[in-house]
Amino acid sequence: MDEKDFEMLSILNETRNITRAAERLYITQSALSKRIKAIEKELDMEILIRSRQGIRFTPAGEKVLEHSTTAAREMKLLRTHLETMNEEICGTLNLGVSINFALYKLPDILGEYHEKYPKVNLQITTGQSRDLYRQMLDGSLDIAIIRGEYSWDGIQYLVSQENICLVFNEEYETTPLSDYPYISHKTDMTQSAMITRWIHDQNLNPRTNGICVDSVTACVEMVKRGLGWGLLPEIALEHFHGCQKPCTFANGEPFIRRTYIYCQREAQKLPQIEAFMEILRNNRF
Structure with missing residues (x-):
């Protein structure tokens, strides 16, 4: 077995399909099947089971896959270390x-x-x-x-660390936040919990007809157009010309990211x- 075999086994594990694996490897299905048989002959062990649903590794095949993955990682690390021996930074x-x-x-x-x-x-x-x-x-x-x-x-x-800011269009500067929609955006669980904490500290109950978008960028654009208010990190506000106010929690702690x-x-x-x-x-x- 060699590095090409390591790659082949990895792709077979990802696709669980001879046809798709052959396409990924830019070889024919026949050539791929022959190489699998050659490995099985070399190891004197069946490593794959084929069915209409695709392929699966036998227990012996799983062990071969485990060791080939480790070997591939070690070869990659070896090449990386060899590259660092050059005076010029590369790799x-x-x-x-x-x-x-x-x-x-x-x-x-x-x-x-x-x-x-x-x-x-x-x-x-x-x-x-x-x-x-x-x-x-x-x-x-x-x-x-x-x-x-x-x-x-x-x-x-x-x-870096940055403030999380309350942002809204200037036309809403004197309007209570509870009177127009909150525009939320997807983020990780920890940040979501912090946002919920800040909203709770402000005694806000965001309207059920609010807007949820999948990115900070989309949220900025929605706020620019006056569709609601948002809680956004400073990293996204360089070109935002509406109102933005750094947030703090009820205990005076700054809301930062x-x-x-x-x-x-x-x-x-x-x-x-x-x-x-x-x-x-x-x-x-």
Whole structure:
């Protein structure tokens, strides 16, 4: 077995289908089936069971898959370490970035990084912070920029913190919040709990005919058009020209949102990752 076989087994595990796996590998179904049989002959063990519903791994196949996944990871780590032996910074930056940070801050950072280190291969994943956190836990990402509070035993430091603001169109400046709709947006459970706490502190009971959108950007646009009020992080308000007021809780505590950098311990000393973290430290958010 070799690295191509590791990739093949991984894709078979993902698709559970010979046809789709062959398409992903850019080979014929016949060629894929022959390679599976060759592995089974080499190991003297059946690793796959085929049916009309697709394929599934036998117990022996599951063990082969487990070890091939580990071997593939070790080969990737070996290549990464070999790349760092060069004087010029290169290799792969496997980075996860929360959607809002990616939208409002990442382009300038990546522009500076790519200009300084053009030989680094940038692999960027954007998504909800909770999903990126899970990918950090399972080792799918080397480094991630995540908003919110998560438990992490690797490398972590604060990138920025910002106010959560009450925002509304100027035409509603003298109108009680209870008299027009609250525009909510999807966020993680911790942030949702903080928003609920602030609303409760204000003795508000948002109208049942409020608006719920799936992103901060959509919420900003709704507020701009006077459709209601929202609670939004400062990162999204650079070009918002309506009313915005930093929120505090009833006890005087400011309502803030923190952004952190998370890094795997074994990836910390990779030059391409050290260089990226240095750029983050030198930027003010």
